[in-house]
Amino acid sequence: MNAHYSRLKRDVLIAGILLVLVGAGLIWKREDKGNAAPVDKAAAAEGAASANTRSSDAERPIAARGAPQWQFPVRSEAETKALQARAEAGDAAAQRELAWAYDRCWIMSLDPAGYPRQIHVMASLLPSPRAAAIIEQAGRALMKECAGLDDGQRIPMDAITLWMQQAARGGDLEAIAMTWRPNNTHALEQETLWDRVIAEGNAEALHALINVYQAEEINRRFGDVLTRDDASSALLLAACRLGKDCGPGSVFMRTMCTAAGACADASYETFLMGQLPVAEREVLQRQVEAVLQKLQRKGWASTVPLLP
Structure with missing residues (x-):
């Protein structure tokens, strides 16, 4: 694998992570001069999937050999209704989880009947064949979960943003990080937000902070141990090490599979490292270690050992 290809492959995987992170409705457009709005990757993914359904190459058969023994998690209809009830009663954590549920189901809700074919095309x-079997299973799990959300009706994009904003106003730290932008009434100052995420050891909120609007703060805090090209990768892996569930069969890997085509019965770290030549892998691992050490020195006590 040459360096150019491996860099391109990893860029695609990181783009997939950001798609999972910000989803369809949580991509904030910057209005201040000189800051272009990021591409709506979810909409782009939908367009790409629609285009692929017209490709004659899509008709070749899928082998189902080597399907994983585990099953992707699915929130049942009863659990979904209970989550909605808690969100409507004012539970900020439930409001954030409901926003994520809407986020995962948004694209599928645009064309439920056509979604199985989109998955088959992907x-x-x-x-x-193993990756193909995994995405087929991931797609079925997502369809089952989404069928219990608003009785399978089309999801308005506003539902995603409004529930996440409500959770942020209710004090949910991950939601505050997820919706951060200048001048939010519920926003903390950037430095204060990072300090709170570290002090509380909130890996999900750390993961949410790793977006285009935090580049300056990331450089200020970690610029001495991270290279520009590897900053997002290293911080994402650090968040997974610190408690965000990025393991095999997780909701995160399920979404990585259906949204970005990164389908494996492995953790995100194992999957990403497997795309890199040894030299790049070692560089990235050293940077992840350095980030974990800095976080620990700043008060994050739950660092975990490196994977072999």
């Missing part, structure tokens, strides 16, 4: 383009 499966046909994956590099192995």
